[in-house]
Amino acid sequence: MPIWDRLGADIAELDAAGLRRRRRTISERQGSEVLVDGRRAINFCANDYLSLADHPALTAAAIEGARHWGVGSGASHLVSGHFAEHEAAEKKLAALVGCEAALLFSTGYMANSGVMPALVGRGDAIFADRLNHASLVDGALLSRADLRRYPHADTAALERMLGESSAPRKLIVTDSVFSMDGDIAPLRQLFELAERFDTWLLIDDAHGFGILGPHGGGALRHFGIDSPRVLYIGTLGKAAGVSGAFVAGAHQVVEWILQKARTYIFTTGSPPLLAAAICAAADLVEASDDRRMHVAALIRQLRTGLRHPERLLASDTPIQPLIVGSNTAALALAAALFEEGLWVPAIRPPTVPQGSARLRISLSAAHRADQVDALVAAINRHSP
Template identity: 50%
Template structure:
């Protein structure tokens, strides 16, 4: 028997992808001004960016990046444990930990790396990772990297998590959930999950990528909004690339957990540290997010306006009180046609299809920013109504 041909595998995979209309393409952004993007030479009003607070282009944030780059260079030059850990990295760790009420924090180059690190450093063969079925892909991959058993419970079903824990009593256990689910926009039942984890002697981990900066008092996220902290959620993952408009992520915990990560997490040990200028920019973005509450207020005003308009127009919307609003389309074909029809009207909303979401649940994922005006929201509502009606009668954009 001959070995499988990777070239043949690539060809078959491509064919299957194209038959299902699931080929993805990168769009080239050449310029942006607020939520107005120049994409492949076309000006579009963007409703698919995770820059919820509008900080990615803030003058003060950009200036901090430029000043730090002038002093410290554009790259760190090494991993954190060699010579790549700069004062800006160190200050960012301290400031985020203080903001969220945790003793310590560890900075990673991306949220994906942070999630891989948590599972790999703490779990191994014979252990179990109990996860929401709609968790982010990085959390699922993390359990696999660790060699732990992955057990998934129905979406936001705390009792399902309890059943999985009771059914897997051997070895160390982690209960892991998104805080705000990236495709649904709904919030995990963190209080119930925290209680279950404590009773079952499991470690509770919350990846709050889409909650921190938006939800709770001072924008401190899902965990704080539920009245929880270190005692209930020993490990929390916070990304900088969403509401804070930058890049990278931090894992928060007590000093013992964070030191263990520092000494054992392969995604931390063997990765070049992010640019110190990026950390400097994130520190300023954090200060703005904490000080300028109007940004969160604006997001929620946009949310209320959008939901009222769409529900009044007969759209069925899942329950979501976050900056992420999911508009179900069902089939890949309809989602693609709706996205194309929106673009024909100058609106950029991506069609989300499997495997990013489960089969038969393709949707438009609308994200809201503090930079969107009332007029922008009204334009989106009108464009969605027109696109729905046009696609329903067979319209397909050229």
């Protein structure tokens, strides 16, 4: 059998285990409602927490950016692909999260894959939360440093591991808000350990930027952390409603990342029209306290309305995971909700541990109270 034909059997195994992933196609979007695979549904999947992705101000900024700069940047940032709009966006983002400087990356995956190898290498050590996002795991592996994973949010275990390490350079790596559980890392304690053991601390605030902290300034502002040993990764394709990512920190640290991060150096710069939209998004994030308050009210509504609230993981963020258990049960519940016009994704291994398949409910400022009521009623009806 040719090697490519074996893939058919492998795909059949994924089907049998309830692990095959399938895409749905959106052909029309209006706020929280979408036309997906030909049917109208309320979208409880998206990470557009502040409902900015289709905000008129972002659309206008992107159009004006295209008129002024064209579409492509034409080269890497370090050759001729760095425009005034990029510079303006980096300054706005640094100010919003309370850092001295920021550096734009094309994606969050590229930021995480580039920053860690720029800071540590062979003979050094990375200490990572076991539930970190895949991009953080891959960035750690690319660094070739010794990767040690501590139990989720277990600062006592991390303290022991740091004390046992003789690595010349150490790096603690964590998500701020964990994307499948919705809980927040103990960042104040992690920072105290970083200070005590003289380590770097890298915080991926993909799901916290725009949601946590005063005016959506993110996890550093939320916890009052300010130190040159901290690197902050912000993702722009979620609450900010645009695309891309940035790393922020002290001037000297960001300059070092610029010099050494291969995923920044060896790729074409993001379109300047996108940087124009990012500038507008930063302003909207800062001015969206009312949207954050609305999302908080929806979270309370969901958590108090379910017949079995104990199935929800502890989360004060827009990510509200409902544990179902088996893969087939999670898929069946998601399918039943979709039949009622409620689109909620079933998350299964390897994204989450075996036996913890779940519905990952994402709430946004676009959702109305009656839409959350409909979701609660349907879940209660199908989960007696």
